[in-house]
Amino acid sequence: MMVRVSLFFSLLILNIPAFSQTVLRGKAVDDKNHSGIGFVTVSLLSLKDTALIQGQVSDSAGFFQFSGMPAGTYLLRLSTLGYKHTWKLAETGDAGEIPMAADASLLEEVVVAGERPAFQRSGDKLVLNISGNKLFAASANTFDILKKVPGLEVNGDGTITMSGRITPGVFIDGKPVLMNAEELQQYLASLTPEMIASIEVISNPSSRYDGEYKGIIDIKLKRDQTLGWKGNALLSLQRNNYTLSDNTLQLSYKTGKVAYTARLGYRAGTTVHRYAALQHQANTNIMATNTQTLSGNNNFSYQLGAEYSFRKGQRIDVGLRVFNLNRDVDAFNTLFTTDSSAKRTIFHTYSINTSAPKQRNYAANLNYTAQFGEHQLDLLGSVAKVSNRQYEDIQNREAETLLDYWKTALKNEILIRMAQADLSLKVWKGKVGAGAKFAYTTTKNDLRYDTLLANNDFGLDSSRTNNFQYDEYISAAYVSYERSWRKWNYTLSVRAEHTHSVAGIITRDYLNWLPGFLFTYTIDPTQQLHLSYSRRMTRPNFVQLNPFRFYLSPLNYVVGNPQLQPSQTNMLSLTYSHKSFNAAIQIGRELSPMARYPEYDSATNELEYLGRNLPYGDFAGIELSFPLSLKTWWKMQHSIRGAYRKEQTPYHEIIYTIPITDYTLSGSQVFTLPHAITFDLTYYYKSRSGNGIYRIKPLSSIDLSLQKSWLKGKLNAKISYYDILDTYRVYYIFREKQILNNELSHWFGNRRVVATLNYSFGRSTHKGKQNSKNEEENRAGM
DSSP states (O other), rough: OOHHHHHHHHHHHGGGGOOOOOOOEEEEETTTTTBBOOOEEEEEEEETTEEEEEEEEOTTTSSEEESOSSSSEEEEEOOOTBBBBBBEEEEEEEEEEEEEBGGGGGHHSSSSSTOOOOOETTTTTEEOTTTGGGGGGTTSSSHHHHHSSTTEEEOOOOOEEETTTTTEEEEEETTTTTOHHHHHHHHHOOOOOGEEEEEESSSSTTSSSSSSSSSEEEEOOOOOHHHHHHEEEEEEESSSSSSSEEEEEEEEEEOOSEEEEEEEEEEEEEEEEEEEEEEEOOTTEEEEEEEEEEEEEEEEEEEEEEEEETTEEEEEEEEEEEEEEEEEEEEEEEEEEEOSSSEEEEEEEEEEEOOEEEEEEEEEEEEEEEEETTTEEEEEEEEEEEOOOEEEEEEEEETTTEEEEEEEEEEEEEEEEEEEEEEEEETTTTEEEEEEEEEEEEEEEEEEEEEETEEEEEEETTTOOOOEEEEEEEEEEEEEEEEEEEEEEEEEEEEEEEEEEEETTTTEEEEEEEEEEEEEEEEETEEEEEEEEEEEEOOOHHHHHHHHOOEETTTTTEEEOOOOOOOOEEEEEEEEETTTTTEEEEEEESSEEEEEEEEEETTTTEEEEEEEEOEEEEEEEEEEEEEEETTTEEEEEEEEEEEEEEEEETTTEEEEEOOOEEEEEEEEEEEETTTTTTEEEEEEEEEEOOOOOOEOOOOOEEEEEEEEEEEEGGGEEEEEETTTTTOOOEEESHHHHSTTTTEEEEOOOOOOEEEEEEEEEEEEEOOOOOOSHHHHHHHOOO
């Protein structure tokens, strides 16, 4: 299959010149300073009757390009928030710079002439303009920015969810990030608004993307086009009950053909997590579990990159990345059991778990991008290796009596190899996209448990010792076609993914077809309707498949299931946008969703969480987001989301199909004060929610931030007070108390103060030529 795909691409490349078409290109600029204006709605109209021939949105630098029409003279209409509508007669070819005048009547909305709105809809993407936008000025890092994005939630443990139910994939400059959760969170915490040009959020990805991505967050970093060297230093200090420090140094040097980047990150200090559970046991006793985990960090990250533009329209990128995690983890657990009256103590035990996990991540990637007129080819290869080592010492005691004593030794190795090709051609009055990908992942896990025996020697505990290997091979290919016609733009796509996996002694082979479409109707330059459909899939991961115990506390543990099957999600989405106002409706069904359920052993009082596939899960949601600018110094952004979910959940010979509804309110108010000071108030509330087995109590938080700039914006100081009322705690309550009377909670130390200092420095020799498009914009035909 891969040989055929390679031959297909080779033939297409050889025939690229044969598809040359007439074009009309130009650039929207501010009439005062001639800087590019990004995301301008550009309409190509017939000179005879002003009928719409094509329409598109300019890229972030203001460039646009139409193709596929006869040579001649046309009428261009340009519009965007903050500027007057602009009309221009243009002949096919290069229209050059088209100046747009600021609209004084809209200055209340945009604060200053030329500032782009914070949120814009562009096709299937919600685009956030970050750098220089007052709404994000006081945000300390990427997580603070994402809290303001409609449909996204940043959870207390640093994970991100989209539409209340999925974990989105994170991309950097159009490419997926090969980082594990720890490394990714540390990286996102080191990115400030000054480093980010824009963020694109795709809530219903097309077939061009891997089937595992049910949602995508694509972070576009700022690309400095000046020649010479520049740098950025970030110092961040966090304090709750403990202290944590994040520090980053970034350097870049750009010549006429080569750009070099280097990045060094260091995290030191302690994070805290508290877990609590209250369980009414079968013998009517009440057992309270409390665990506090303190994680000491001494983590380093290094990144090196080079971009070589060796020929016009062609470049090679190479990147190397190292992440060293060094932790000292101390977990303190108590089990306090009383009789049913909660007055008489039955037993009171405690355990101490000390460990020193070490992780070494290495990654390298090579990317080739070529622009042949209106066609583009991208080749990407990457390899990543993750090595984990951990030794634990676990002691369970009652008073001074030693009950159990375990020692563990973990050795875990993950190796990921990936190759990908994407081709975009302007043919057949539209754009054809095609691509292929191959990924091979190997995971080896060797976990040894030794238990203290009666003779005071340690012996192998075979019931807990684990040796498990998981291999996964994925081959994928897609094809898409995009075309504009009058006020319509449509994209049709289909993707095929073949998976071969070996989990222990279980082998699987399956092929999934993942179709998708997107229809966009432009009502006028400020209003659009979008209808999209996609089919996505989720494969079980290593932890979900591994059939051994991962302990949460001495009597609570998680067990994987090697029989898990992949799930498949079909979703239909309808979106309406008017300037910065966005409304979206989603509805869908997930077949064979993976879920965990508790099983209680009344003899041992152990509670294990097992994995399985449910028959199906239905979901629906509606989201509204709207910015308001009451004054030039007062900006607001609010989002409202309502969600519906119903899962068919068989449990103890009963099938539960409980409809669950919840709503989320989030918003921020930003005040631009004298002396270059910005004040930010951000708030969040989620109503009672849950799933088929558990109820989840409401969640809320309020954050305050203050930002001040010096030295013409080169030096930025910020101080943030998160969760000022200490209300962010996650509570789960089991629904069927006659089966299991259990509730549990998590607290992540969200109430904290963070001080951040960011300084940009360096010098440049002269201005380099500005690139007209970035990689992802070329793929989108912008």
